[in-house]
């Protein structure tokens with residue numbers, strides 16, 4: 532694939548058009564929406580065409596994979612922003628703080644403590660989203676809905692900048708009610724941003740107020756190797772792979 536791959540440019544512009552449409556329908560502009568290109572499992576060569584086409588915000592779900600892939604690319608393109616969208620182990624908090632510009636997966640007190648400590652040590656505050664287990668799924672990451680207000684209060688007390696709420700709704704069911712619930716929770720907590728919506732449901736998410744959508748396959752095509760064994764999910768998405 533060449534750096535100026537027309538396919539990547541076409542996919543990006545088609546996605547941008549869809550984002551503009553949905554933004555207008557909700558009295559916003561496409562420029563108000565952050566498109567996070569989720570590049571997990573994609574090689575630097577697969578990522579370059581999107582950078583050439585103008586994309587500057589990327590998402591990864593594993594700390595170690597990101598450490599291998601991104602420092603070289605960011606040397607070339609210093610204006611790239613890197614978001615961590617996967618679950619984060621507390622023992623990787625310092626690495627995550629060093630590498631990422633935004634963390635979408637703050638979901639428990641132990642991780643909050645580790646992140647606060649890492650941010651203090653690095654002299655750097657990394658803005659975070661609280662990830663909510665919006666479908667109350669046992670196997671999934673995310674803070675239980677009932678515990679969200681306390682986690683928000685603790686993050687504020689620890690001086691961790693909070694952007695908003697993030698969630699991945701249950702697979703194989705209509706996601707709209709879950710997006711609406713997340714939007715309501717963010718409103719009640721006075722948090723301005725909503726990280727929700729993936730390749731299969733970003734338009735629905737945008738109609739319900741998403742400010743950040745996390746899109747992988749619609750930009751890159753199918754992932755070369757699954758980040759972990761493909762779940763039973765029919766939407767074909769790898770959800771919530773732990774950062775390793």
Ligand SMILES: *Cc1c(COP(=O)(O)O)cnc(C)c1O
Pocket residue numbers: 569571592616617699729730731745746747748749767768769770771772
């Ligand atoms: C992989 C992933 C995405 C992107 O999924 P696609 O279906 O490829 O768009 C979004 N969010 C999270 C948390 C992910 O792990």
